[in-house]
Amino acid sequence: MIKINGLLRFSSWNTPIGKPSGIIVKNSLVKNKKVPLIIENKSNGDVTCSTNATKNNDYISWYTCGPTVYSNTHIGHARNYMSVDIIQRLLRDYFGYSLIHVMGMTDVDDKIIQKSQLENKSTTEISKHYENEFISNMKALGIQPPMFTTRVTEHMQEIIEYIKTIREGGYSYQTKQGTITFDVGKLGLKQYNKLRQTNENSRSDETLVDQSKKTPQDFVLWKPVKMEQDVDGIGNQVAWDSQDLGRGRPGWHIECSAMIHSIFKDRLDIHSGGIDLEFPHHQNEIAQCNAHFHSKNQSTSAGEDSYQWANYFLHIGHLSISGQKMSKSLKNFISVDEYLQRHSATSLRWMCLLNKYNEPIDYNENVIEQCQIKESKFKQFLENNQQRLDQTFSSTISKQNNFKNSQALLNHFQKVQLDVHYHLCNDFDTPNAIESLLSLIKLTNEYQSQIDNDLLYHINQYISSKLNVFGFQYNNNSNTISTxxxxxxxxxxxxxxxxxxxxxxxxxxxxxxxxxxxxxxxxxxxxxxxxxxxxxxxxxxxxxxxxxxxxxxxxxxxxxxx
CATH class of the missing domain: 1.10.287 (Helix Hairpins)
Incomplete structure (x- = not known):
């Protein structure tokens, strides 16, 4: 870590210019250390969206990689979006930021085409069906929707224009097979290796098997139509016309870069996604955005001091089952619908809260049981206390030692509030924040019959308010966590x-x-x-x-x- 012009610099990452949040995060752009979360000033007008000011004046621009909609949503996906939901609730409802959250939806892809052929349906019918299922699953889990959902098929012209700008800067070439390919060598390895260190032999794109590529790292921007393969289940060709690029469709990585640019232009505060997207997807996104910026501004990629597109990458850990990543390709997944037939939506939220967002979770029934035990402790505590408060409104101290016990509990209550705040500021450490809350529950239960009702009321309100921030709908009248x-x-x-x-x-x-x-x-x-x-x-x-x-x-x- 060094200082340049008064700004902290961690390797190839520069701290944004803005007001410090007091939060530190594990930013994938900076290895092996946490960095301060600073939301960049947006007074320069280069962002197309605006929002009402909150106590923190600047909003957070946030993009999440959404699903490729060709099959059922499983709880491995849900873990990703649930963790993002929890962090965003904390930033909005606890720290007071306003967010503009955009999610990208891949609704055209090789897998979608193959699915349409198997079911004799159009790619549109397949993608709409599974997108609707995804949205329904997220709603059932209590995951708040993004402010905007960008779909590839609805942003094809923006994608084409984005690729054209990259080509104008000389950052691409056309292979013998006609594929327009990103030239990693032109950008340079120092600029390319933002998230993961690679060399010229590192393979960046498994979908492009083309011997005429310059290096294995190079990846698809635009692929020409293949007459037999690019036809859906009802005979429609899945391709778009472009005078400059030819008839075809975009590669996977370029979609997100172009769709983000359509909303946020050249700057982004936070980009999130599953840890499996760190390489090559997110690394290739960064490369494309750097190339686009330098092409548009007719500049060169001047080493690692050049343009920083996204300030933070937050990667969510895998949800594994029997030690293996849960995935459709391995056929070891549990769909959200199947999960909700056996368990509550709140149990999945508890599972995410009780584990760090960026660490793996090994799913099994014992994990769910532990989540249910923790949830029961909170619910029982709130219900029992509310019953006592409903039965008597008197705060009269009936025993001589009540004041002493109330004072001891008050001291611990104040400490817990400080501890919870510290943990949430420390990379959204919800597991330790919950342990602090449980310590307050434990001591309150010990003193319950010997303390002032007014103090009990405020402890109850504090616990329930934190549950609300975590995404549980606490109802003060019925004393239940509603889902x-x-x-x-x-x-x-x-x-x-x-x-x-x-x-x-x-x-x-x-x-x-x-x-x-x-x-x-x-x-x-x-x-x-x-x-x-x-x-x-x-x-x-x-x-x-x-x-x-x-x-x-x-x-x-x-x-x-x-």
Missing amino acids: NTETKENEFLIEKLLDVRSHLRDLLKSKEIWDNPKELKKKLYQLTDDIRDSCHNEIGLKVNDVNSSQTNKPYQIERTNK
């Missing part, structure tokens, strides 16, 4: 209640039905059966009728997987 699933159930039951009211009114208005008691009885039984069946089919609540003489309720409710 999207519970909200869906409540909405369904309210709607069903109104339906019953409507049906009963129709029956009451019908003169004919009163002249036929048997038909009335039949209609009423049918109505009750419809309610029972709907509850089971729609929200997984199975209602069983029982003998009313054996219980105070003439029914039993069983929750099934739905």
Whole structure:
């Protein structure tokens, strides 16, 4: 680490010019050390978006690599987006930043074409189906949507123009097969090796098997159409026309660079994605953005002191199963739908919170069980305390040692608040923040009957507020952690209640039905059966009728997987 013109410099990374956040992060651009998170001043007007100011005046520009939509979303994907969701909630709801979050969606790709051929469908039908499933899965998990979703097929002209600018700067060449290829040698290894050290023999793009490439590192910008391969399941050619590039479609890496540029232009605060995207995808993105910038400004890539496109790369650790990365290619994945049939959405959020976002998680049922135990401790604590607070509003100290105990607990409460803040500032260390909260729960439980109710109230509010920041919907009235699933159930039951009211009114208005008691009885039984069946089919609540003489309720409710 050295200082140049008063700015900290870590190897090939420069600290942004802006107001320090007080947060330090593990930035993939800087190996083996954490660096201060500084949100760059955006008063220069080079960004196309604007937002209302918060207590931190500058917003955070953030891009996340989204899925290639050709198959079911699995919990390995979900771990990535859940971790990003947690960090963004902390930045927005705890640290007070405003965010502009963009997610890129790859809706044209070799895998999508192959899937369409297998199912005799268009690539559009395949990509829309799995994109909708992805969005539905994210909603079910309580993951907040991005502000913008950019799709490759909707940004084809921007991608073409982006490639043209790179070509004008001399950073690409055309192979004998007609593929427009990025020239890593032209950029230089010092500029290319931003995330991972490579040499001329390092392979950068597995999709480009072309002996006429200059080096194995070079990668696809635009691939010419292949008449037999680039046809979807209903015979449509998957290609776009370009006078300069020829008929074809873009490579994978160029998509993100161009789509980011369409929103944020030449500067980006934070780029996130799974750790498997660090190389080659993100490294190639950086190379393209540097080449585009130098081409547009007719400058040269002047060593490692040149243009810095993205200030921070945050990479999310793998979710593995039996020690192997969970992936579609290995066929060892658990889809989000399958997971939610067995476990709650909150359990996955707890799993991400109890592990550092950038470290691997080995998934097994014991991990889920530990998450459920931790969640139960928080829920039980809040429910028990709220019950006590609801029963009595008196803060009278009835025992002589109550003040002493309250003072001891208050001191620990203040320490926990400082500790939690420290941990969240330290690379969003949620595991240790939660351990600090649990220590507060433990001591409060020990002193519960010997402390002032007012102090108990404030501890309850503090714990619940942190759960809200972490993404749990705490309801002060019902003392429960509500999830999207519970909200869906409540909405369904309210709607069903109104339906019953409507049906009963129709029956009451019908003169004919009163002249036929048997038909009335039949209609009423049918109505009750419809309610029972709907509850089971729609929200997984199975209602069983029982003998009313054996219980105070003439029914039993069983929750099934739905």
